[in-house]
Amino acid sequence: MSRLWKIALAAVVGVLACGEPPLALRWAGGVSVGILVAPGESGVLDAGRIIVRGPSDTTVNVTPGSTVTIGSLSPGTYVVSLEGLTGNQVEMFGQTPSVQVVRSQNTAVTVTLASFRPTLSPLSGVTLGRQFVVSYPSVAGAQSYTVEWDKSASFPNPTKTSVTGTSAQITVADEGLYYIRVRAMDSFESIGRASDSVSTVIGALSSVGVGQIHSCASLTSGAAYCWGYNVEGELGNGVPGSSHTVPVAVQQGALRLQVLSVGDYHTCSVTTASVAYCWGLNSFGRLGDSTTTNRSAPTAVQGGLLFNNVSAGGSHTCGVAGGGTAYCWGWNASGQLGTGDMISRPVPTAVGGGFVFSTVSAGSQHTCGLTTGGAAYCWGRNAEGQLGAPAAQTCALSGASFPCSTTPVLVSGGLTFVTVSAGVTHTCGVTASGAAYCWGENTVGELGDGAPVPSRAQPVAVHGGFTFAWVSAGKQGYTCGVTIAGQALCWGLGGRGELGDSTTITQTAPVAVWGGLTFLTASARGISAGAAATCAVAVTGAGYCWGANPSGELGDGTMNDRWVPTRVSNP
DSSP states (O other), X not given: OOEEOOTTTSOOOXXXXXXXXXXXXXXXXXXEEEEEEOTTOOOEEXXXXXXXXXXXXXXXXXXXXXXXXOOXXXXXXXXXXXXXXXXXXXXXXXXXXXXEEOTXXXXXXXXXXXXXXOOOOOOOSEEESSXXXXXXXXXXXXXXXXXXXXXXXXXXXXXXXXXXXXXXXEEOSSSEEEXXXXXXXXXXXXXXXXXXXXXXXXXXXXXXXXXXXXXXXXXXXXXXXXXXXXXXXXXOSSOOEEEEEEEEEOOOTTOOEEEEEEOSSEEEEEETTSOEEEEEOOGGGTTOSSSOOOXXXXXXXXXXXXXXXXXXXXXXXXXXXXXXXXXEEEOOTTSTTOSSSOOOEEEEEEOTTOOOEEEXXXXXXXXXXXXXXXXXXXXXXXXXXXXXSOOOEEEEETTEEEEXXXXXXXXXXXXXXXXXXXXXXXXXXXXXXXXXXXEEEOTTSTTOXXXXXXXXXXXXXXXXXXXXXXXXXOSSSEEEEEETTSOEEEEEOOTTSTTOSSSOOOEEEEEEOTTOOOBOSSSTTSEEEOSSEEEEEBTTXXXXXXXXXXXXXXXXXXXXXXXXXXXXXXX
């Protein structure tokens, strides 16, 4: 029967055996073992083992409160250890080294018992990414630690890893609630009793978007998180006002959101039921809810349309509905809605031309889309050549006129694309072969062709011969992309570290993002270039951001710029 081993009150003492020993052992010595419990420690023990290692090795099983004899030890230096057991697992452990045993004497030894159960540090309630670190203080006498995790609190079939340090990096296979615990092992290969478990909900990011000064990510489960600037409610957490330097959950209720698209100061997404929702700043009606009222939580786009995808731009939004018709809403001073005029609209309005689109990308004052055949069309502002083709119309803002097109024009060059991304004054796309092309303004090398030519009116190949899966045209003179091998590359303006190459040097051709991380390739918006901040999703499902961070848009808990990828913090 278990009882509390109050050894501080009743020591276990070993004495030399009485009687006449054999001649060979007549000059042997022994140990008298006094056992104390460390201050503040207590525990219910079933049994114990005194283990003596030295010129003579011996192990003596003891019962709590009993007296034992440990004699017949050859003279020399010993290590005396004690395991306090609960069942067959070590609950408490103590060890005294350098014990000198001399002939015909009982050497007094004190062994202090302390808990052998590790204490796990708490984990965040939600972990963004399938990789996380568990940590625990060292346990006296432990030679290694076994970390176990399971989706059941009873650990019926745990996955395990063994480490020698006081932390372990864990990668789990999929999303869900996980329980984690740890055991210590002593130098006698005895297993310690498991720690109390901690738990976390794993959420693997599937896409990421960066706006002017806020960022958002969607999870494969359909949940969504945002971080950064929130004055107009662009984070969607229902509480506009303060910026958040770590992710906050979007107030989505039962909605399951797919890829999030982040505009300058608003955010949009499509649910698994193909309904479009937007939130944040609503000037010019960019949220599509027929008003100009800001919204701090997802609000349905009006019109009853079912969308395949949506894209939030500077002050307008576009999407592709079932059947391939493109619709746009919001600001239209440069013809970026593609409706044949310059009238802003607070509800979706069909893009002219009757094209069947697969996707659209809303930039600042222009929009581009791909037909189901891969042809690229653009409309809106063309002052810097961002439409990739001549524009026959003229628009004006603040008294300044510039070329524009209020309906789609075919991008020059005869190329077909699988992805397209509209920035502020430039546009980029990826062909079926993985070649990246860009067009528009190039004053800081954002087209990536290696030549600092002010602008290109039609697509030019990105330098380096890389095979891309996705490119993202940033909002302030730079571009980033991910190759089919998962390598992130950036080029253009680098003054705030937005290229992620550990410098602030502007580059006219692609440079590798620092750190050797592997990023998602199969997901649209696996990388997103914003105003001066970039975020991407690693293959582990974790988010990483770099660049400018004045409003916490990097999500690392600070407002410090980062020149290299920094992991997005947990909520």
